[in-house]
Amino acid sequence: MSGLFGTFNIAKRGMFTQQKALDVTAHNIANANTDGYSRQRAKITTTRPFATPSIHNTAEPGQLGTGSQIAAIERIRDSFIDFQVRAESSILGQYSTREKFLSEVEGILNEPTDTGISNLMGEFYKAWQDLSKHPEGSNTRVVAAEKSASLANSINHTYGQLEKLKENSKELTRSAVAEVSALLDQIDKLNQEIMTVNVSGKMPNDLMDQRDMLLDEISSKFNIKIEKSNYEGINLKAEDSNLNMIKAVNNKTEVNRLSYVDSIDAKKDPSTGQYTGDIEVTYYKLGNKLSAENKVTVTLKMDPADQNEISRIKKELEDSRVIWTNVNGEPVDDNGVSLGTIDSVTGELNLDPTKSFNTSLFKPSKGELKGLMSINDDIQKYENDLNRLAKSLAWSVNAIHTKNIDKNDQILFFVNKDGGSEDDINASNIAVNPEIMKDVMKIFVGSSKESGESDNERALAIAGLKDTILMIQDIGSDIKTREDLIGVKGSNGFDTAPNEFFIKNNVKGMKMDAYFKNMVNKLGVDAQEANQTAKNQRKLLASFEESRLSISGVSEDEEMTNLIQFQHAYQANAKVIATIDELLDVVINGLKR
Template sequence: MSGLFGTFNVATRGMSAQQKALDVVSHNIANANTEGYSRQRATMETTRPFGMPSMNNAMGPGQLGTGVQISSITRIRDNFLDYQVRTENGTSGLYQGREKFLTEIEGIMNEPSDTGVSTLLGKVFDSWHELSLHPESSNSRTVVAQQSKALTDELNNTYNQLTKLKGNSQDVIKQNVVDVNSMLNQINELNQQVISVKVGGNEPNDLMDKRDLLVDQLSVKFGITIDKKSLGGEDIKADGYDASLVKSINKDEVSRFSYVSSIKPTGTIKPGETGDYEVTYYKNGDMTSEKNKATLNINLTPQQYKELDQGRVLLADKEGNAIDTAGVKLESSADFTNLALFKPQKGELKGYMSVQEDIDNYVDQLNSLAKGIAFSINAVHSGKSGAADDKLMFFVNKDNKTTDGEKDINAGNISINEDITGDPMKINVGKGDTPGATDGNRALAIASLRDIRLNIQSINNTTTREQFLTGGNNKFSSEPDPVLGVKTISSSVNGMTVSGYFTDIVNRLAVQTQEAKRIVKNHEALLSGLDESRTSISGVSLDEEMANMIQFQHAYQANAKIISTVDELLDVVINGLKK
């Protein structure tokens, strides 16, 4: 239809299109500071023109336009930049998680400081040297006992703080499991809403923004793989795993995560030894109700125990029931080789899991240090290479009340023999095997241990004093030293001094922490650049939106002017022809 009424309709369509474009501009401006929002754009296209080719108008002047319409409202988004950001989020999350806990380990080690283990070690050996100069002095003996107690107290405290920190890291993993499951449920729901809106022929821009924001947050937790589906749907998997976490079709056939709260031996074995364990986990990590609690009986080797203890996260079905690697629900028992233990390749979860291994290593090294100190000083103090013959040990396991006071000694339980703290005069100082000798040679031999290279790195949880002093290159002399007149320990070619061993621990920690900080800093710069690029495309520019607003406003006014003009012309045609 042409004529004035056709022109009227063209202008009406123009006003409607400009008004919708203004609505889009208004929506952009309102969400200029909304996290995850992508600016939207109204796409305009001409409506179907008059004068389409036909028998009647084949020789006409041509097609006559009928105006404009909004064909779609699309969001501006670069999928490749999204992929890059999410990939870097995983790597950044890994080292941020590591940096957080490695920094705390540095604080626990408290080095260098006047109250750290390194300084206290020096004071202990200094006190023994001073005692060798004044063997008759009860004050010098008391100083030895007190300085040694200060060292054992610091070792105990460091051990306990590291153990507590490991527990804290596991609490963080548990909370991450809850958060991840919540994110996945929200993404799954948004996925279905996006598809339903797409089926209706509309663009679910705001829903897709919410989903993308959650996916960005999820990519920080662990590496993810996204498979784009029809109608805007997305399938999401963890890198390296076939189990779907989000599905656009069959949305209930998805996996979730559960948290292992405890691993307890069921027999007489100690934690970490080969045997049967009762593994308790909470479905979906929700520990607010005992209804979510479930147990599995699993036979574990020391290495498998360590993997499960440091990992703590199980793949599960949607209800949180643990599954095997084939996706089958586990009832009451499981084979560890088939257990679907979640081992992310990157992300915060990977960082928290890996730092537990670091904590375990530092605890083991601290235990080796404590054993090395106890074995070497006790041996020279008593003149015995084996604990069975030692009737008055200097260092003992405070939790072990048996005759073998060194049994299972570590950094957490090392202490000074109560008989010695109660009566420092019982300290063996001279050549004789009984306390009270006043020549000071034995105290000098103990002070000399400061410079003896001990094979401490070979010590493990089961090492005894006899094994330590007869294995490797550390040899306890069978005959007294010709100069000192007491039995001593020879240096190991491959060994380290006690202070050097601890300094090596601290140095490795410093290197690990600096590496984590450096990578975090580098990835923050990289992510900042990627985020800036993404913002330049998807972010709202108020200057640009104001310019668009003025453009659409003027177009709206111009279309309104056309309607006013057509109204005047129609008035002439309808009312003016009567005259």
Template sequence: MSGLFGTFNVAKRGMSAQQKALDVVSHNIANANTEGYSRQRATMEASRPFGMPSMNNAMGPGQLGTGVQISSISRIRDGFLDYQVRTENGTSGLYEGREEFLTQIEGIMNEPSDTGVSTLLTKVFNSWGDLSLHPESSNSRTVVAQQSKALTDELNNTYNQLIKLKGNSQEVIKQNVVDINNMLDQINVLNQQVISVKVGGNEPNDLMDKRDLLVDQLSAKFGISIDKKGLGGEDLKADGYDAYLVKSIGKDDVSRFSYVSSIELKDKNDPTQGYNVTYYKNGDMSQKSETISMQLTPGQYKELDQCRVLLADKAGNVEKADGTLNLFLPKTGELQGYMSVQADIDKYVNELNNLAKGIAFSINAVHSGSATATEEDLFFVNSTDPTAAGEQSINAGNISIKKAIIDDVMLIKVGIGDTPGPTDGKRALAISSLRDIRLAIQDIDAGKTRAEFLTGKFDLDATLGVNMVKSNLNGMTVSGYFTDIVNRLAVQTQEAKRIVKNHGLLLAGLDESRTSISGVSLDEEMANMIQFQHAYQANAKIISTVDELLDVVINGLKK
């Protein structure tokens, strides 16, 4: 329609388009500080003109425009930057998880300090050296007993704190399982809502922002891969796994995660009976637990104990393949960080156990003069089984001083003779010299006996006149072994901190790049607002002008 009414409609469309553009600007400004929000842009295009080519108007002046319309309201987003951020989120999450717990392990080790294991080891050997100079002194014997007890107490405490820390890391894994399942459910719902809005011909920008924010958060938990589907849908998997976690079609045919709360032997006296593996569906411990009976090799037990996360169906039922559990072992992300730290804790606990056992075996051997454990001559014992047989099971958690020695320090053997009491001090000097003896501590295992540990390395020392442990060229001193543990821990912690820092800088750069594209610039939005405001006012002026012209046409003819 041409004429004044046509002009009126053009101006009306112009006002409507500028108003919608102002609405978009207003929405952007309102969400300038909203996490995950992507700025939106109203795309304008010329509306369909009058005078489409035909036989009747072929020689006319051309098509007559009918104004403007909003063709779409789209969000500004760079998919490649999203991919980069999510990839770096996984690596950063891995080392942030490691740093968190490795730092706590350093605090538990408490090195270097005046009360740490290293200092207490030195004090123990020094006390034996002082006792060799004053074998008749009950005070010197008391110092040996008390310093040795301080060492065992610190080993017990360190062991218990590490075990507790491992339990804490498992609690964090459990909470992550719950959070991850909740995220996946939310993403699944948003996915379907996006598709529904797209089917209606609209752009679900805010819904897609919410989905992308959840995907960003999920990518810090473990590595993910995303397949873009039609109508804005997305299919999501964990890197290295074929199971879908989110599907645009068949939304219920997806996997979730369950949490293993305990792995216990059916019969502690008969390991061949297998294990009871107890798990909670979707990590929800408010629901009834489920138990599976199964056989586990030592390697499978260790892997399951350190992992604790099972791939399950949507209801949380664990998937079994050939009688085994389908463990979820991500390559990156916070989950992998917490899982790997458990392996580190197990390693440090095992090394502390070796240290405790090496100390007990070597000092007990020299104190008793025998490579074979005898109950009456023990100095260090297993607090849960203080017999000669219990010595084989000594670890950092149960090592202690024989109670009879604490009660009567005169039972400590000091000299060459087998009878406790004030003698020459040669045996005490031999025990003191153990600080410089290289022991194969790294080769100790849970089942090794004192005799096996000292095979070929225990003989009479001609100078001291007592049976003495001989140095092993492939071994380490007691202090050197513990120092090596502390140094490796420090290297691991510093590596985690360095990588967290480096990836933090990289992520900050990527976030800045993404924000420069998707973020809201208040200066830019204010400029757009003024531009659309002026355009709106100009269109309103056209309507006012058309109104005056119509008044001339309608009322002016009466004159």
């Protein structure tokens, strides 16, 4: 209604409105340094005016207003910048992980240094060259044996350190999976609270800030896709998958999580060394190894005749180590179809024979998990390179050391210290024969067992391996034995003149020291790429975060200006009430006089 009491109500509403605006300003100032906080703004609108003129009310010059009100408390946020920040966070998570691990691999290889493999290979060749000059002496034999042992030990140690680093990457993968599960549970809980508050007509700004912080955090683990739903709820998926991780309508049967593959054991026939077709896989639900109830085992049955397929499936599992599971911990494919059921007593997964377990593998294209998966593959490649180097060294030296020696009298210079065959020598087990280390006079230096003191042909040939070109890169694929390398497949063989112990060059191969240097150079390029990409991503992400702060961050100067503005408006409304009070006093008490 109009009149003095109507004006009084307008001023009263104005005071309440300015007070609420002061509350919002005070909240902003209080959270000026709160991580993830988005500044809020009171949206002030007019209240419903007096009705239009009719036969029931008096016509007036204009539609008279009735004051102001707080229509909403808005959160100042730019969703497009949030999208950019999260997309770049995924890329940074991937390359910062690669940067860290590749830097550690560089430290393990320790090249170029006086104690690195390259330098020890040089000393190895030099020791054999010195032995060829003094074949009659025991001192040069001792040096040759010791330098050979030092090289073998260094290869062993390097391989062992790479294995430890690979185990570390696996543990970090498990930890990341467990962390993702915890983050998803928190986001899901906040999601439901936000919708509950929003249904009641209020805007849960602070809860939405908390949810956005968690979304920022999880985006560094892998690239995410957010779909907005009713009542400020969201559906959350991995960008590379169709499976729901968070669902606005809290239907648990449609929600999926990640689990960690702890071990992959591809069974082999000890007599043939071939895969039997059984791959035993153990995984832990949600990456939680603290409880035995979370452990699930499954045996994959494959065709033993298809050795390449078994090897491929095994490698895919080792490279990823993360699978999709439903709420029961059963693996699912990308359409959410369960691949089997878990026996509640034994904890074994009864796999559907028509399904492939590998369809449950989680393969993100970006993020920390992608970085860990790629680094595990990279480390395996470096280990394979070391294995080829160890095999080429052992096989070539052994070929020269045993050539033209009766089989009963042959002594391998390099052996498998684990007790396996020469064919199974690799970077982890290569060692100088203990017989030779005990008695260096068992080193064959000359052309035959009965050769004279000046005969140095065999030692000279081993020293000549420095310049020998071998098919090292084919070891493990086409070349699986010493005979393959120094024979038909390797196309090397022995020379006939002037020294029949020299191994012939194969122009399609490479020298051993060059092969190792190529490995180190590739590592350097990979590390530099990861370092530069991570550096660029940090700058780009910082610029996006600065843009987000310029929009959502609290400016204390701006808030102080608003504080003064709302304070003056509050005082003005109070003055209106005081004026109305005086006018009412005139009307009520003045009429008596």
